[in-house]
Amino acid sequence: MRFKSPLIAISAVGVLALSACGGSGSSSGTAGNETQNNNELGNTGNGQDPTAKGPVTIAGAKKGGIVTVLTLTGLTTTLDPSEIYYTDTSSIMSGLVTRSLTQYKYDPKTKQMILVPDLATDLGTHNDNYTQWKFTIRSGVKWGENGQPITAKDVAFGMVRCMDSTTFPTGACPYYSNAYFKGGSSYKGMYTDPGSKFKGIKVSGDTITINMAKPFPDMPYWGTFPANGPVPSDKKVSDPKTYKKHPWSTGPYMIKSFNQSKELVLEKNPYWDPATDPARTQYPDGYDFKLQQQSEKIDQIMLADTGTGQTTLTYDDLLAPDFTQMKQKAPDRLTLGGSPCTYYWAPDNRKITNKKVREALSWAYPYKNVILAGGLIPNVNAIPATNLMPPGLPGRTPYNVTGRQGFDTDPAKAKALLKSANATGYEIKFLFRTDDPVSVKGKDAIVKGLTEAGFKATPVPTTTANYVAARDNTTEDINVRSAGWCSDWPSGSTWLPTLFGSTNPDKTHSFGTNYTAFSNKGVDAQMDAIQKMPLEKQADAWNALDKQIATKYFPLFTTYYTGVAQAHGSKIMGDNDDNTLGMPTWKDIWVNQ
Amino acid sequence: MGISATELAEAPVGAAEAPEGKKLAGRSPTQIALQRLRQDKLAVVCFGIVVFLVLCGIFAPVICNLLNIYPTAATIPYDPSEVLDFSTGLPLQGPPNHGFWAQHPLGMAPQTAVDNLARLLYGLRTSLFVATAATVFSTLIGVVLGLVAGFSRGWMDRIIMFVTDLFLSFPFILGALAMAPIIVSHFAKPGQLGTLSKVQLFSLIGILVVFTWMPLCRLIRGQVLSLREREFVQAAQVMGVPTRRILFKELLPNLVAPIVVATSLSLPAFVTAEAGLSYLGIGITGIPTLGQTIFDAQSWWEVYPLYLWAPVLTITVLVLALNLLGDSIRDAFDPRTRR
Numbered sequence: 001m002r003f004k005s006p007l008i009a010i011s012a013v014g015v016l017a018l019s020a021c022g023g024s025g026s027s028s029g030t031a032g033n034e035t036q037n038n039n040e041l042g043n044t045g046n047g048q049d050p051t052a053k054g055p056v057t058i059a060g061a062k063k064g065g066i067v068t069v070l071t072l073t074g075l076t077t078t079l080d081p082s083e084i085y086y087t088d089t090s091s092i093m094s095g096l097v098t099r100s101l102t103q104y105k106y107d108p109k110t111k112q113m114i115l116v117p118d119l120a121t122d123l124g125t126h127n128d129n130y131t132q133w134k135f136t137i138r139s140g141v142k143w144g145e146n147g148q149p150i151t152a153k154d155v156a157f158g159m160v161r162c163m164d165s166t167t168f169p170t171g172a173c174p175y176y177s178n179a180y181f182k183g184g185s186s187y188k189g190m191y192t193d194p195g196s197k198f199k200g201i202k203v204s205g206d207t208i209t210i211n212m213a214k215p216f217p218d219m220p221y222w223g224t225f226p227a228n229g230p231v232p233s234d235k236k237v238s239d240p241k242t243y244k245k246h247p248w249s250t251g252p253y254m255i256k257s258f259n260q261s262k263e264l265v266l267e268k269n270p271y272w273d274p275a276t277d278p279a280r281t282q283y284p285d286g287y288d289f290k291l292q293q294q295s296e297k298i299d300q301i302m303l304a305d306t307g308t309g310q311t312t313l314t315y316d317d318l319l320a321p322d323f324t325q326m327k328q329k330a331p332d333r334l335t336l337g338g339s340p341c342t343y344y345w346a347p348d349n350r351k352i353t354n355k356k357v358r359e360a361l362s363w364a365y366p367y368k369n370v371i372l373a374g375g376l377i378p379n380v381n382a383i384p385a386t387n388l389m390p391p392g393l394p395g396r397t398p399y400n401v402t403g404r405q406g407f408d409t410d411p412a413k414a415k416a417l418l419k420s421a422n423a424t425g426y427e428i429k430f431l432f433r434t435d436d437p438v439s440v441k442g443k444d445a446i447v448k449g450l451t452e453a454g455f456k457a458t459p460v461p462t463t464t465a466n467y468v469a470a471r472d473n474t475t476e477d478i479n480v481r482s483a484g485w486c487s488d489w490p491s492g493s494t495w496l497p498t499l500f501g502s503t504n505p506d507k508t509h510s511f512g513t514n515y516t517a518f519s520n521k522g523v524d525a526q527m528d529a530i531q532k533m534p535l536e537k538q539a540d541a542w543n544a545l546d547k548q549i550a551t552k553y554f555p556l557f558t559t560y561y562t563g564v565a566q567a568h569g570s571k572i573m574g575d576n577d578d579n580t581l582g583m584p585t586w587k588d589i590w591v592n593q
Numbered sequence: 594m595g596i597s598a599t600e601l602a603e604a605p606v607g608a609a610e611a612p613e614g615k616k617l618a619g620r621s622p623t624q625i626a627l628q629r630l631r632q633d634k635l636a637v638v639c640f641g642i643v644v645f646l647v648l649c650g651i652f653a654p655v656i657c658n659l660l661n662i663y664p665t666a667a668t669i670p671y672d673p674s675e676v677l678d679f680s681t682g683l684p685l686q687g688p689p690n691h692g693f694w695a696q697h698p699l700g701m702a703p704q705t706a707v708d709n710l711a712r713l714l715y716g717l718r719t720s721l722f723v724a725t726a727a728t729v730f731s732t733l734i735g736v737v738l739g740l741v742a743g744f745s746r747g748w749m750d751r752i753i754m755f756v757t758d759l760f761l762s763f764p765f766i767l768g769a770l771a772m773a774p775i776i777v778s779h780f781a782k783p784g785q786l787g788t789l790s791k792v793q794l795f796s797l798i799g800i801l802v803v804f805t806w807m808p809l810c811r812l813i814r815g816q817v818l819s820l821r822e823r824e825f826v827q828a829a830q831v832m833g834v835p836t837r838r839i840l841f842k843e844l845l846p847n848l849v850a851p852i853v854v855a856t857s858l859s860l861p862a863f864v865t866a867e868a869g870l871s872y873l874g875i876g877i878t879g880i881p882t883l884g885q886t887i888f889d890a891q892s893w894w895e896v897y898p899l900y901l902w903a904p905v906l907t908i909t910v911l912v913l914a915l916n917l918l919g920d921s922i923r924d925a926f927d928p929r930t931r932r
Contacts, residue, residue, distance in 0.1 A: 296892045320682050321703070321896040368674035372704050373666075375892075378680050434777050434789075435875075437889055441705055444666030445673070461789055463774040 048220070050123040052105065052116035055274030058574065058588060061283050065591025067572065068312040069289045070298045074261035080244035081226035082162035083171035087339075087486060087581045088315065094226050095280070095578075095586030096266060096287065099250040101135050101155070101223030105279035106576055106585040111337065113580050115220060116278045119155060119229065119250075123220040130215035130535070135208045135223070140276045143232070144249030144269035152206045154230035157238075159208075160198045162227040164189020167240050172488065175498055175513075176222050182211040191240060217535040221489035252282035264289035283590035295319055302567040303329065311591050313568035313575050315583050320375040323565050335566040335575050336380065339582025340390050340487035344558045346515035350505070351479040355554050356421035359402055361428065361480070362557035363414035366449030367407035371560065373441035378407075380565045385558035388546055389495050393487065395539030399547045401554060414453035427456040429478040431471060433464045471515075474505035481515045484562075486581070492542020497527050500549060518555040623849060626925040636921035642914040646907075650721045653714035662697065662708035664715040664881050673706035689897040699903050703893055713903055716883040720908070723794070723882075724863035727801040732856050735806040736848070739813025740840050744821055754814070757807045765804040766873075772800055773875040790879035797870065797877060801863055809855045816848055850926040857919035861912040868908055883908050 077086045081098045084090050094100060101120045104113035117123055120135040137152040162173040163181070167189055178184040181200035188196060202209045210219070222228065231238045232248055246255050252274075253266040266287040274282065299322035301309045313335075318326055326334055345365060347358050367384075376382035384406040389396055404410070418424045428450055432443035443459045450457040460478050462470045470476050471483075488494035498512075502519035505511050523545070530541045549555065564582045568575040574588035620628075630636050649656070653664075663669045678685055684701040687694030694700065699709035742753035776796050780789045820826060821844070829839050871877070871884025883904050890901035 299892070319892050321893050324681050325895065366672075366674075368679060369672070372673055372677055372679065372682050375682065375704060434793075435773065437885070441666065444705070448667055448669075459786060461777055461780075461786065463777050465774060466778060 047107065047110070047112055047114040048123060049105075049114050049116050052114075052278035054277040054279075056105075056277070056279060056281050056587075058281060058283070058590060061281070061573065061590040062593055063283050063285075063590075065284050065311055065571070065593050067284045067287050067589060067591060068308055069287060070293045070301065070312060070314045070316075071289065071291060072293060072295050072298070072316050074292045075258075075264060075289070076260055078168075078170070078244045079247055079258070080168070080240065081158065081229055081231065081247055082164075082173070082240075083168035083244070084226050085170055085172045087583060090226065091315075091578060091581045091583035092264075092289070092586065093247070094224065095251075095583075096253040097249050097251045097255065098226045098229050098247060099141070099277070100226055100229035102220050102228075103224050103279050104578065104580055106578065106588055108576070111576070111579075113578055115224070118224075118278070119150070120223070124223065126217075126219070130217045130219070131212040133210045133212070133216070133219045135210075137206045137208065138276055139206065140273055141250060142271035142273075144251075144254035144271055147271045150230050150250060152203045152208050154233060155228075156201050156203045156208050157233045158229050158231035159201055159210075159227070161190060161231050161238065163187055163198065164191050166192040171227060172225055173227055176216075176225075176488075177227070179497075180212050180214060180216040180219075182213045184213065214531055215535075217538075218489060218491055218493060221491070224489070252277070252280050253287060256286070261292050263291060280587045281590070299567075302326065302333070302569070305330065305333070305570050310569040310571040313566070313572050313584060313589075315564075315566055317377070317381050317565045318567055320377050323377050323380070326567055330570070333567055333570060335564060335568060335577055335584065337577025337582070338390075338392070338563045338579045339577075340393070340490070340580065341484055341562050341582065342385060342388060342390050342486075342558050343482070343484040343560050343562065344385075344388065344556045346481045346483050346556045348479045348481065348515075348517055349519075349553075349555050350517045352426075354421050354423060356417050357423050357426055358554050358557070360414040360417035360421070360423075360426075360453065361450075361455070362402055362554075363404060363410045363417065364450050364453030364455055365557070365559065366409050366445050367559060368409070369445035369449060370442050371407070373445045374438055376560075377565055381562045383561040383563065385561045387543075388499070388550065388556070388558055389492060389543065390487070390561045393490050393492065393495075393539075393543075395492070395541075395543045397543060397547075399550065401547075401550045402557075407560075409449060409453075411449070411453040414455075418454045424454050425456050426454075427458055428480055429458045429460055430480045430482070431462050431467065431476075431478055432459050433467050434461045436464050439464075472511060474509050474511060474517075482559075483515045485513070489580070492539065492546065493531065496542060496545060496549070497531075500555065501527065516555040518549075518553065520553070523549060622926070626850075626922075629925040630921060633921045633925065636918055636925075639914040639918040639921070642910060643918060646717060646911050646914075647721060649714055650718035653711075653718045656714055657708075657711045660698070660710070662711040664707065664711040665879070666705045666707055669707060671706070673704075676701065676706050677703065683897065688899050700897075700899055702889070702900060703897055709900060709903055712881045712886055713883075713907060715881040716886055716904060717907060717911075719794075719877070719880055719882045720864050720867050720884075720911075723798055723801070723867045724860050726798045727805070727863045727867075728856055728860050730798070730802040731806040731859065732809060732852065734802065735809030735855075736813055736845075736852060738806070739810040740817055740844060740848075742810070743814035743817025744836070744840060744844065750814075753810075757810050760804065761807045763804070768804060769800050769870055769875050770873070772796060786879060790877055793877045794880065797867065797875070800870075801866055805859065805863075809852075809859075812851055812855065813848060816851060817844055820844055820847055854919065854923040854926055857922045858916070861915035861919065864908065864912055864915065 073088055075089060077089055078084065079089055079093060081093060084093055094103065099118050101118060102115060102123055103118035105116045107114050115123065119137055119141060121138050124133045124135045126133050137155055141150045142148060143150060159177065162168055162171055163177045163184060165174040165178060178187065183198060183200045187198050200211050230250060237243065237248070245258060249255065249269045252269055252272045254269040256265040256267040258264050268282060268285060272282060295316060296319070298314050298316060299318055301312060302314060303322060303325060345361070347361060352358055371378060371382045386398055386400050387396060418426060430446065433439040447457040447459060471481050485495065485499060499514055500518050500523060501514060502521065502524050503512055503514045503517060504519065505517050511517060526545055530538055530545065533541055564577050566584065571592045573590050573592050574585065576585045576588065578585045657664060676685055677683065682703040683690060684703065684706065687697050688700035697708050697710065699713065701707065702709055702712065738753050742750045776792060777789070780792050826839060826843055829843050867882065868884035868887065871882040872888045886904040887901065890904065894901045
């Protein structure tokens with residue numbers, strides 16, 4: 001899953017007007033993090049509970065209150081359940097608004113997310129080789145907008161609707177529904193090709209039967225995505241052009257108003273029945289998401305903890321100096337935890353063809369200086385990385401192809417590698433955003449590091465508004481791209497096929513999610529073979545392949561794993577880290593009035 | 594040649610007080626104004642401060658060389674991760690957590706380990722350069738257009754005033770915000786970072802000029818409108834003096850006072866405008882400016898106050914001194930204020 005969309009250019013209108021209580025002047029404490037196990041970042045809910053039942057009650061929780069949420073992002077990526085594939089929109093919508101086949105529930109004991117049923121009565125039943133899945137849709141669930149009951153047909157309609165990759169190009173369905181469902185690879189979609197009918201999903205009564213083209217043991221995980229939930233089959237309501245502005249509610253809250261880049265207001269859904277929902281609750285009266293707020297401002301509100309600030313939370317990481325203060329002042333109001341994400345530098349394998357040059361790059365990259373310049377908090381949201389797949393993914397065994405430790409940089413080694421590759425002075429062209437100070441500072445650090453290591457560093461300027469387009473442009477005059485990727489669920493199948501599946505950017509003019517443009521027929525075949533293996537062998541096989549790719553091809557190098565360092569007001573209860581997405585556990589939040 | 598108002602005004606004002614043994618000398622209004630300025634203590638102090646800051650800016654490279662400090666992340670000779678606390682980003686030596694450190698008198702910037710003093714000096718240099726250049730160009734444009742519009746009557750006047758109104762009605766910040774990304778995308782080519790920062794610098798000056806010449810143009814036009822009906826101008830016209838000569842030899846000397854006043858007051862306005870635009874991210878990449886430093890420092894104001902207050906105080910002192918000096922100049926040049 002893509003990491004939440006990068007910040008959008010914000011005109012800083014406010015002056016330094018917000019005051020906080022005077023913290024202690026010195027802050028020399030270390031920013032270690034006791035509550036988070038950095039070896040278990042990607043261990044995001046292997047637990048399952050097919051028998052979980054509603055209603056959920058939280059001991060001592062009170063009803064009422066409005067929860068204010070502040071964030072730098074603008075929720076500018078789509079809210080249409082069929083296309084949601086960013087961590088922020090995905091978490092907010094499936095936590096509060098849209099229900100799907102299955103869902104996650106926070107377990108306070110293990111601090112893990114457990115897979116539980118949602119609209120389905122259980123986690124589905126499958127045949128022996130996972131090529132057919134059956135889900136029974138529970139009764140008593142109603143649309144928030146008109147109070148009409150939701151049927152298995154609505155769910156099936158939603159599941160088929162998202163398989164239109166032309167209408168929903170940035171969604172997740174092309175990688176899973178289209179890839180695994182029988183007939184999915186040739187199905188164009190109900191909007192692109194209205195005449196065709198998708199035959200992979202069948203409905204009889206309240207049972208949905210999905211036939212697979214190849215074994216898909218991860219179907220219950222894929223079922224947690226909003227794409228696998230109901231959408232009104234009324235063509236006027238679910239028109240892709242308008243539905244993204246107001247997706248219909250099936251969860252405890254529904255959209256009252258949504259103004260992109262400004263505000264998202266949620267109110268209670270009167271038709272939501274707690275007895276039908278094994279994980280969600282409906283304690284607060286509503287949510288008020290205030291979007292595109294300045295990070296400095298958010299941090300000051302969280303630190304001050306006065307007035308409505310007490311009922312406010314943020315899912316942005318605190319800035320490093322504010323994190324240090326918060327840790328001293330109110331460590332109980334910090335929400336810490338992991339997220340199954342890896343940041344990496346992706347050399348364009350079409351251009352940087354020599355493996356030694358890519359290895360030299362991994363030795364030259366100034367990890368520490370970039371992290372310092374970015375204001376990240378070491379070991380909290382910047383954790384030394386080795387494997388592409390973050391720690392905790394099933395079957396993962398740490399490997400270290402280059403022998404580099406932690407955030408170490410070694411210009412001498414990089415120089416030697418470059419020399420042996422006969423590529424001293426190799427030119428590295430990478431993007432930076434002139435209007436984002438963090439990006440400019442990072443650029444300075446990278447230029448310095450690469451130059452010291454014998455590269456020729458050529459930063460290519462762009463603006464925040466054009467950054468994503470420039471990075472995704474296959475013909476842009478750059479040869480390294482910076483990217484991040486998060487597990488869709490704890491399995492190698494959400495990492496390797498999405499990041500290393502062969503692409504042909506010259507022809508298709510799109511990287512998809514493969515920014516290295518790594519293409520290798522042999523690796524493709526191996527991935528295909530793993531997907532057909534018995535389930536218990538897959539985890540090890542994915543990790544073996546991850547290591548094999550790194551050893552043999554070294555197509556990219558990881559820069560750091562990440563976690564969350566979020567904060568909430570003193571009256572917000574139940575705000576924990578949903579480590580499948582690195583977002584708050586919306587389902588458990590209540591206001592202590 | 595016509596008798597200019599300047600010469601007419603050369604009445605022997607100071608004649609009575611002329612010291613013994615010296616010739617009675619006529620003094621121009623400019624000379625009178627300068628003398629008044631010299632007697633104004635506040636003006637002298639402010640002038641001193643401005644000269645000091647200007648010298649700091651001009652000799653920034655020399656000072657930095659002497660102190661062995663560096664203004665940008667690209668030039669520092671040490672590795673930031675070795676002099677900064679990795680977990681907090683704060684310097685391991687010097688302010689804010691440790692005492693004064695002679696090697697870096699104002700401390701090091703958190704996160705990047707750039708020297709604060711060096712950055713301040715170079716920022717001052719950029720700010721003053723931008724402000725001076727913008728003032729010179731906007732004054733030139735404003736004066737020339739004002740003179741032409743005021744003197745020409747008829748269609749020329751109407752066209753110039755229409756253009757002036759047009760520019761006045763255009764929102765400044767919006768224009769600046771719109772220009773920045775266009776410039777970046779146009780000059781964003783690999784290996785042209787130096788060009789880009791130069792283009793950004795001059796386009797910043799350009800934006801400031803384009804949106805600030807209008808008030809001076811209107812002011813000059815108004816003055817010219819009243820002056821051109823005066824006898825010396827009419828006499829010159831009757832004698833067949835070329836228009837260019839009337840404009841620059843007859844009218845311009847009479848406009849020195851408003852021009853000097855407008856200039857001295859627009860300098861500090863440009864300094865703040867440059868800082869504001871840099872703060873909004875419409876500034877310059879690769880060259881330190883005061884606005885950028887303030888923007889970087891704002892999230893550290895509680896943990897590392899010196900980092901923020903140094904550039905804020907510098908800009909405040911500079912602008913205050915320039916403003917007070919401008920006020921004194923206006924008082925000195927205004928014949929109605931007799932002190």
